[in-house]
Amino acid sequence: MSAISYVTTPIYYVNGEPHIGHTYTTVVGDFLTRFRRLDGAEAYYLTGTDEHGEKIFQAARAAGLEPQAFVDRISERFRVAWRLLGIGHDDFIRTTEERHRAVVRQILQTVYDRGEIYYDEYEGLYCVGCERFMTEKELVDGQCSDHQRVPEKRREGNYFFRMENHRDWLRGHIQSHPGFIRPEGYRNEVLSLLSEPIGDLSISRPRERVPWGIGLPWDDAHVTYVWFDALINYVSALGFPQGGLFDRYWPAAEHLIGKDILKAHAVFWPTMLHAAGVPVYQHLNVGGYLMGPDGRKMSKSLGNQVEPFALAERYGADALRYYLLKDTVYGQDSSVGEKFLVDRYNADLANDLGNLLARARALINRHLDGTLPAPVQETADQPVIAAGEALAARVRPLVHDLRFSAALEEVMQYVRSLNRYFSDQEPWQLARDPARRERLGTVLYNVVEGLRVASVLLEPAMPEKCRQLRAGLGLPDATMAQITQWGGAPAGTRIPAEAPLLFPKAEMAAEAVPASSPAGSAAAAPRPGAEPASAPVPTATVPPVAEPASAPAGDEISIEEFGRVQLRVALVLAATRVPKADKLLQLTVDVGEGAQRTVVSGIAAHYAPEELVGRKVVLVANLKPARLRGILSAGMVLAAIGPDGTLKLVEIDPQLPPGSVVR
């Protein structure tokens, strides 16, 4: 693998909110970049926003805003979105920035000076959604199939780029570079497109019709066609043509796109570069479409849209990232939805990964004084050790071949093998026999080391959770080079006594995830009395903020009265059913007092005992003790009652230590 990596996403149109399609490509790019960086590459990741053109101009007008004010606002929503999803791009380019405009004008001038541009009158069918003229052949029943609308007939004076002159060269290049466009199906599609004349490309629009764009350097009455402008972002962000970033990263350029913008990237862009005398990119990676849970194209009217930010808020950004990578086959269309996400989360993350971590931590803390011992390996340990060592070597080529789901499945299979090892070796039995202490230490060491190995390979998908996983084992971050030798977890490591449950079991929300956007989600939703960071744009779907219901005057209590109620963070250590009582669970909780407390709670119909262990809840700590079914209950756990009577525990930030005061 090349030691330099330069990955780009498409720059997103700012005429609407960030959605699941944008999210998908951006997560894939982030995964690839993080993977390569962990594997020792010098990696650079670019995303940004596409802000010129007729479509944006119309959207700004519809919103009653000046185009610049409008694009500033929506571009910011993309930045916020990527922050919420843990995207670690190195740069965020906007086509309205001067650094970009200057490069567009410079490349246009070069191409013009080389005699590659001419002026002509043109009549054709224009789809504003695609921002391009369509050929009759591309239409389905006279409509653009991507935007379901009849293109407008337009006649206007345009400048044209002699694209057709580069067709033979491009065909030759694709034929002699098998990995230029991948997966292969898309390569064949482009080759077939190039087997017939492709014509020349109109690269300007009269300013009087589209005033929002970059003026042509030699004729300011025309602005640059939005695609000619936008594609150049991939080099303008690197400071083309000056050395530095451009010299370092451009030779490794790899674009990630969705299949709908294949022609622009596979035909317009390489021919533009060729005409300007700039070497072309290395790879064009083409992703399929994400469809609604019903397998149909997502649309507002079908109500099958999947809202990424509401999902991230509910299940965590890393869970969403993992799900998108694991449950799609890159290059193909895939159905996505909340139910699928919850199933994947519970199976892979809560059960296979999170549980193993919690069990290993608990045993080390209980029986080995919270210290990782030095292992003394036996033959029975070989399968796990050997598999761990070979794992990175199996995962690497899969990622290289864009088989992200298969790569993650390799790691999860390894995690499952660790689980089998754990249950076969029965460390909880070993713990009962003082003579088998060394064996207990070895088994737990191997599980911890295996989890460390898995955490590094899963980190590109779940950066935050994998760091937390290692922190829960007292282990530092590591690169891929640091997991190839078994035994990297240092014996003697102190395992923290407290750690948040990594992946609490998820339940499918009762109602569908409401339509929301990054700025419309709880993270940034305007709260009463607080100014929202930026005013919501008219296209946003910001959930209404509920007015607090005012209590009838007679029921009001003073702050002093409320202050008498001692609310505390309680960690559930154990939970069992109360015999012959359907509704009751007996909980053992830690409220930071040294001694543990017993609390009886009426939540048995809503939670299984094993779901509760490790959770942090809110306890009324100074409630007069009461005897329930013969058990003295010292406190009350708070829960909310849903509209259908279901109880949901009031949970609290797992970082807070038991005993923290809640007020």
Ligand code: MSP
């Ligand atoms: N601005 C252009 C790209 C210019 S790149 C020089 C553009 N922007 S876009 O915002 O409309 O779309 C960006 C990407 O999102 C496209 O690659 C498109 O394929 C992708 N997706 C939009 N909806 C999608 C799905 N439902 N599923 C997967 N990706 C899809 O095009």
